Amino acid sequence: MTRLNHYEALGLRSDASPEQIEKAYHFFASMYEEAAVATYSLLDVDEQRDVRAHIRQAYEVLRDPEQRQGYDRSLAERPPVPEPPRPAEPRPQPPAEPRPVEAPPAAPALRFLPEPVTGDSLRRAREERRVTLREIAGATKIGVRFLEYIEADRHRDLPAVVYIRGFVQQYARYIGLDPRQTADSYLKRVRS
Amino acid sequence: MSELAQRAPSRPRRQIWSIGGGKGGIGKSLLTAALGWQLARMGKRVILVDADLGGANLHTCMGLRSPERTLGDFIRRRFERIEDVLVETGVPLLRLISGASDFLGAANIKYQQKVRVLNRIRSLEVDVVLLDLGAGTSYNIVDFFLISDVGLLTVVPEPTSIENAYRFIKSALYRRLRNAARNEEVRQLVEAALDAKNPQGIRTPLDLLRVVEQRHPEEAALFKHEVATFRPSFVVNQVREDVDAAIGHQLVAACARHLGVHSTYVGFVHYDEAVWRSVRQRRLFIADAPRARAAEDVARLARVLLQGETLPLPW
Numbered sequence: 001m002t003r004l005n006h007y008e009a010l011g012l013r014s015d016a017s018p019e020q021i022e023k024a025y026h027f028f029a030s031m032y033e034e035a036a037v038a039t040y041s042l043l044d045v046d047e048q049r050d051v052r053a054h055i056r057q058a059y060e061v062l063r064d065p066e067q068r069q070g071y072d073r074s075l076a077e078r079p080p081v082p083e084p085p086r087p088a089e090p091r092p093q094p095p096a097e098p099r100p101v102e103a104p105p106a107a108p109a110l111r112f113l114p115e116p117v118t119g120d121s122l123r124r125a126r127e128e129r130r131v132t133l134r135e136i137a138g139a140t141k142i143g144v145r146f147l148e149y150i151e152a153d154r155h156r157d158l159p160a161v162v163y164i165r166g167f168v169q170q171y172a173r174y175i176g177l178d179p180r181q182t183a184d185s186y187l188k189r190v191r192s
Numbered sequence: 193m194s195e196l197a198q199r200a201p202s203r204p205r206r207q208i209w210s211i212g213g214g215k216g217g218i219g220k221s222l223l224t225a226a227l228g229w230q231l232a233r234m235g236k237r238v239i240l241v242d243a244d245l246g247g248a249n250l251h252t253c254m255g256l257r258s259p260e261r262t263l264g265d266f267i268r269r270r271f272e273r274i275e276d277v278l279v280e281t282g283v284p285l286l287r288l289i290s291g292a293s294d295f296l297g298a299a300n301i302k303y304q305q306k307v308r309v310l311n312r313i314r315s316l317e318v319d320v321v322l323l324d325l326g327a328g329t330s331y332n333i334v335d336f337f338l339i340s341d342v343g344l345l346t347v348v349p350e351p352t353s354i355e356n357a358y359r360f361i362k363s364a365l366y367r368r369l370r371n372a373a374r375n376e377e378v379r380q381l382v383e384a385a386l387d388a389k390n391p392q393g394i395r396t397p398l399d400l401l402r403v404v405e406q407r408h409p410e411e412a413a414l415f416k417h418e419v420a421t422f423r424p425s426f427v428v429n430q431v432r433e434d435v436d437a438a439i440g441h442q443l444v445a446a447c448a449r450h451l452g453v454h455s456t457y458v459g460f461v462h463y464d465e466a467v468w469r470s471v472r473q474r475r476l477f478i479a480d481a482p483r484a485r486a487a488e489d490v491a492r493l494a495r496v497l498l499q500g501e502t503l504p505l506p507w
Contacts, residue, residue: 004449011445011505023507030435031442038442041355042396042450 006058006071014072018063025059057110060178067173110178117185119153122171126151129175140170147171155190164190206314208321209497210243210337211427213346214356216327219429220244220346222471223461224324225253226478226487230494232286236319239278242291243336244326251290254281255474259290267301267309274312283479289313291324303371306335329356329363337364342497343424344458347443349436354443357426361453362386365397365422372418378404378411398452419452425502427493428460436460441505456502459493461486 007014010024031038032052034045043051061067113121126136133151137144146167149157158164165183172182211224221244228238241263242250251259261277266289271277279288301309313321323340325333337343337360345360347353363386370382381403385394394400397419405412424447428440440457447453464486470477478487496503 012507016507020507027438027441027506028445030438031445036442037349037351037354038439038446039450040351041358042446 004054005075006061009055009058010062012062014075016062021059021062025055025063028055029059053112057178060180061110064173064179111176112178112181113185115185116189117182118189119151119186122168122177122182122186123151125177126171126175131175136171136174139174140167142167142170150186153189158190161187161190206318206321207342208310208314208323208340209342209344210323210325210340211344211346212325212333212337212360213344213353214327214329214360215347215353218346218348218353219461220327221250221253221324222467222477223346223427223429223490224322225250225476226490227494227497228286228320228322229283229476229478230490231320231322231498232283234494234498235285236498237285237317239287239289239313239316239318239321240281241289241313241321241323243323243333244291248291248326250324251279251288252474253471254283254288254476256281256288259288262290263309264291266312267305274309274316278316301332303331303335306332307339310336310339329360331367334360334364334367337424338368344427345424345455346427346429347439348430349428349432349439354439357443358447358451361424361447361451361455362397364424365419365453366400368422369397369400369415369418372414373411374414375408375411378408381407396451398450401452420454423454423456425456425458425497427458430463431460432463438506440503458496458502459489460503461489461493 007016010016010021010028012020012024016024029052030036032043032048032055034040034048036048039048039051061071111125113125126133133144133147136142136147146158149155150164150167150171155164158167165187168183168186169179172179209227211220211227213220221242224240228240232238240250240254242248243263244250248262251257256279259279261271261279263277265271266274266277274289277289279290281288310321310323323336325336343364345357347357366382366386370379373379373382381392381394382400384390384392385397385400388395392399392403394403401412401415401419404415426440426443428437431437437460440460444455444457447455462485464477464484466481466484467477467486470480477484478490481487482491
């Protein structure tokens with residue numbers, strides 16, 4: 001399958017409503033299930049899985065108003081020919097245009113870290129993107145101290161699990177990682 | 193001509209619609225008969241043509257006994273005029289050209305001959321010609337499909353039926369590309385693509401196009417045009433649940449993304465006991481029970497097709 005952008009992947013127009021995004025996601029998710037009649041004879045199991053991941057990724061971005069905004073901006077900046085997911089270097093900042101602090105600095109394609117996600121793997125992903133903790137703290141209003149605890153796996157020094165989830169999700173989103181998968185995986189180690 | 197027919201539909205007159213699908217036993221003939229009945233009721237002059245080579249039984253679906261004159265007789269010039277093999281069905285505006293099993297003898301008719309036959313049928317006083325194609329993906333079937341203005345692909349929500357529909361699409365498209373190719377090497381490439389285990393690794397029309405672009409860029413534009421103008425339309429039959437009806441949309445999406453083929457979804461017909469009851473009495477369900485669910489589905493399909501529309505996506 002040629003690389004589709006998130007809207008194309010879900011068969012949506014760029015002005016799609018949240019309800020349309022939900023419906024489209026469920027439609028395509030069931031279309032690419034392993035036993036789905038429409039695709040099992042066209043794709044092998046690995047191809048189906050890749051497409052499912054792509055669709056999931058598109059959905060995660062588009063259903064979150066904040067991420068969607070950032071994504072829309074990056075689409076507008078993107079050259080007309082769609083590109084494969086970008087490597088980890090940060091995208092050059094447009095010179096004069098002021099950007100809201102929440103804007104993720106990197107490419108829109110969300111990455112998944114290998115499991116289990118640890119404080120150390122988060123730090124490495126962040127450093128690859130050349131993002132400082134201070135930058136994340138400024139954008140997310142999470143104290144630098146807590147971000148350091150997350151990277152150091154000092155779970156006991158962090159507040160309740162629900163807060164950690166929120167912190168990790170925001171951290172992940174800022175450096176272009178899939179927020180849900182990152183937080184789910186990180187929290188597994190917090191609880192045990 | 194009735195008033196209804198004069199209220200111009202967006203499609204031009206004298207249309208040929210074929211009903212294929214690759215697999216047997218999925219309701220092609222019944223759908224053809226019901227669609228024809230419905231169109232006639234809407235004021236269209238309709239001719240049903242039984243092009244099912246092996247198992248012609250469209251007449252049975254219409255509650256008729258095997259007609260004495262068939263399309264085979266015309267092809268073998270036993271009758272000079274196409275009118276001579278045209279049979280009344282008892283339904284106003286609805287007539288039939290029977291295939292009957294002896295059509296098998298004419299199985300190797302050439303492409304140009306098929307075009308000639310269809311043009312003779314088209315020359316009759318008619319608004320819509322409905323071609324009931326048989327099962328399989330033989331040249332005869334695929335050619336009639338390609339000559340048609342609208343190619344309907346009937347599927348039921350089952351893996352085997354959908355596999356066959358994809359196979360049908362590939363066969364039809366490759367046949368079309370092969371006919372269009374001007375270069376002998378490209379023609380051979382298309383023929384190679386028909387073999388699923390071809391050494392070039394061509395699995396889909398998209399792969400084929402890529403290879404042609406590399407080796408014969410001068411043919412690529414023609415290929416793209418042929419692919420873009422090949423527009424099969426899906427009908428999902430025997431729908432039992434909502435998810436079954438959604439399969440039509442999934443097929444359209446899958447064809448576009450993984451085969452590079454732009455299809456449309458024009459309708460679905462519910463599984464309905466009323467159909468069965470009528471079939472067993474050799475009667476047409478849509479005439480017996482026009483308020484039955486399946487009958488209303490066919491009516492909607494007829495409207496969608498006359499307007500040249502497609503079903504809207506569920507979001």
